[in-house]
Amino acid sequence: MINKLLDNCFLTELNSEVIDVKEEDGYYWHAFKETIFYPEGGGMADDIGMIDNHKVLKLKEEEGRLYHLLDVRLEGSVFMSVNLHERFRKCQIHTSQHLISALLGNVYKVKTLSHHVSDEENDIEFDFDHFTDKMAFELQVLCNGLIRDDLEISIIYPTRASAQQFVSADKLTHEELRVVRIGNLDYNLCGCMHVPSLRYLQMIYISGYEKTKHGYKVKYICGDQLLDSVGKRYQVLDEASRTLALSHLYLNTGIHKLLNEQKALEHDVAVWKQKYLVLESERLLQKEEDVLHEFVDDMDVKSVVMLAQMIVEKKTAAVILAKVYDNCHVVIAVSKTSGLNAKELFQRLSQAIHIRGGGTELLAQGGGIYQESWKETILSFPITE
Ligand SMILES: [Zn+2]
Numbered sequence: 001m002i003n004k005l006l007d008n009c010f011l012t013e014l015n016s017e018v019i020d021v022k023e024e025d026g027y028y029w030h031a032f033k034e035t036i037f038y039p040e041g042g043g044m045a046d047d048i049g050m051i052d053n054h055k056v057l058k059l060k061e062e063e064g065r066l067y068h069l070l071d072v073r074l075e076g077s078v079f080m081s082v083n084l085h086e087r088f089r090k091c092q093i094h095t096s097q098h099l100i101s102a103l104l105g106n107v108y109k110v111k112t113l114s115h116h117v118s119d120e121e122n123d124i125e126f127d128f129d130h131f132t133d134k135m136a137f138e139l140q141v142l143c144n145g146l147i148r149d150d151l152e153i154s155i156i157y158p159t160r161a162s163a164q165q166f167v168s169a170d171k172l173t174h175e176e177l178r179v180v181r182i183g184n185l186d187y188n189l190c191g192c193m194h195v196p197s198l199r200y201l202q203m204i205y206i207s208g209y210e211k212t213k214h215g216y217k218v219k220y221i222c223g224d225q226l227l228d229s230v231g232k233r234y235q236v237l238d239e240a241s242r243t244l245a246l247s248h249l250y251l252n253t254g255i256h257k258l259l260n261e262q263k264a265l266e267h268d269v270a271v272w273k274q275k276y277l278v279l280e281s282e283r284l285l286q287k288e289e290d291v292l293h294e295f296v297d298d299m300d301v302k303s304v305v306m307l308a309q310m311i312v313e314k315k316t317a318a319v320i321l322a323k324v325y326d327n328c329h330v331v332i333a334v335s336k337t338s339g340l341n342a343k344e345l346f347q348r349l350s351q352a353i354h355i356r357g358g359g360t361e362l363l364a365q366g367g368g369i370y371q372e373s374w375k376e377t378i379l380s381f382p383i384t385e
Helices: 084-108 133-149 223-244 248-285 301-311 342-353 374-379
Strands: 013-024 027-032 049-051 058-062 065-070 077-082 112-116 122-126 153-156 179-182 186-189 204-211 216-222 291-296 317-324 327-334 356-359 363-369
Touching: 013 065, 084 112, 084 122, 084 133, 084 179, 084 186, 084 204, 084 216, 084 223, 133 204, 216 223, 223 248, 248 301, 291 301, 291 374, 301 317, 301 327, 301 363, 317 374, 327 342, 342 356, 342 363, 342 374
Parallel strands: 291 317
Antiparallel strands: 013 027, 013 077, 027 065, 049 077, 058 065, 112 122, 122 216, 153 179, 179 186, 204 216, 317 327, 327 363, 356 363
């Protein structure tokens, strides 16, 4: 049975009477003579609210009645109140969907395929074969023009014969027909709750669109949701503005400047690293030994490899153990004329200390979690047997 109390979205308080109570696991399902609670359906969520100051935990329809789950058993007269803010917000979102679907249906003869509501943004999918920025902009102008015109939204209960003038007979399957009209623009069978006229939508923002498998999704934000959304975004922009000491409109310029500065710094770091490696290799090449075993703890892996390659331009071989944070990295490099095989040497070393890696004849490398006890093994590892 249709609950006509839901025709007025602002009816959020009501005195009613308990007519049935069913217990379930210490909770109580209540049915009342009348109710203002909307049970989930048509893409619209359950109403949130209280009955005699007890929160309504769940709603369900059974035997043609709506049951309300409470943590106490109530009797006699009760006072119901529904959260108006939540109710109004979802009515705005739902009614906006009617409006957008009606406009696009009238202008482009497209069908609505699905509707999705979320806290942040909603979307409606249409069977469009194309959709453009211009169409999105025109839709927004059209919606807000009609909101300014404040078309009335009426709920009517037509006879089957009168409904057939607007809706094809195969859609008129319900026993009782409930129709939502927006002025002369739209005539739609719907059991949900709506705002009483378009001005209650306040404003619709078409926030984007997206190609889907069956058409296009048009995204929108409206009314209270739009104001919340603007508030949240302003907060983020304000924080970013303070951090960069720039106004909102110059934030992107500031971000690009930072990115360019970072690139320049990275370039400088690479130049100084190279200079350091040259100096370090010159210092090591002054040593008398022809095979160098070195320990470093201030270089990244790439630098260690470069250092090893610089050393074997003049020396026979280099074994470098690098400690990089908690990890170790071992590089074995041999000169082209040495007749040695770095890959085989690395395999031999990895059997002794269980490190993983591999490489080529001239350079092999690998590592694992750093262990102090390996240091002596690696730094005394015999290259020539
Ligand atoms: Zn509706």
